Amino acid sequence: MKRIFGLVCVFMLFSSSLHAVAEEKSAKQSYDYTNSEFKATVDMLYMDGHSNDDLASCQVKQEYYQDVGGMFFDKGMSKDEILDYYKNELGVFAVNAPPGKGFNLVLWVLPFLLIFIMFIIIYYVVKRWKRNQFEAPVEEQTYSNELDDVYASMIEEERKKFV
Structure with a gap:
């Protein structure tokens, strides 16, 4: 019985020393x-x-x-x-x-390139709309002179009635 007790004590002492070494090793790695x-x-x-x-x-x-x-x-x-x-x-x-090299470079550059292209497209679309907007009133103002003469004569007749 004394031998078993002695072996258990030696085993506990040995295992506690291993634990202390492990703690010391982990403390070193902070x-x-x-x-x-x-x-x-x-x-x-x-x-x-x-x-x-x-x-x-x-x-x-x-x-x-x-x-x-x-x-x-x-x-x-x-x-x-x-x-x-x-x-x-x-x-x-x-x-x-x-x-930023190879295919990854394309992934870095592509979004900025697409945004730049969209701004260019928007610029030209707006420019075309403005150009068409200014051309339309010019076409509408081209009246025939005959129609102007008819209206002018009607206005003159109405004016003479009240004067």
């Missing part, structure tokens, strides 16, 4: 999340849709912060190296803003 370069790097990551979540309550965001912190602080990787790593692992969808 990084400075206020570093501006670190924040700029982390803000560019999409984080599987959790980039707008609260860090204190989102487990996925905490894991991303730990991974990026390990790369940034422990391994000394730069911002571009970290972003390239995630792009290679997860594709261009790993970052919030896709790179």
Whole structure:
């Protein structure tokens, strides 16, 4: 019985020392999340849709912060190296803003190009409407001189009645 009690005590002592080592290891991995370069790097990551979540309550965001912190602080990787790593692992969808080259460049430029083309079309349509508006009264004012003479004579007769 004494041997079993002794083995249990040794086992408990050993397991508690492992727990202490694990705590010490996790305490070592608390990084400075206020570093501006670190924040700029982390803000560019999409984080599987959790980039707008609260860090204190989102487990996925905490894991991303730990991974990026390990790369940034422990391994000394730069911002571009970290972003390239995630792009290679997860594709261009790993970052919030896709790179501006290739097909992605078309997606960046196309909305502005379409807006510009619509303004040009609207400009020419309005210009045509204005041109047609000024031409219409000119056509309506072309009366025959005979009709003017008839009206003038009618007005003169009515005027003579009252004078």
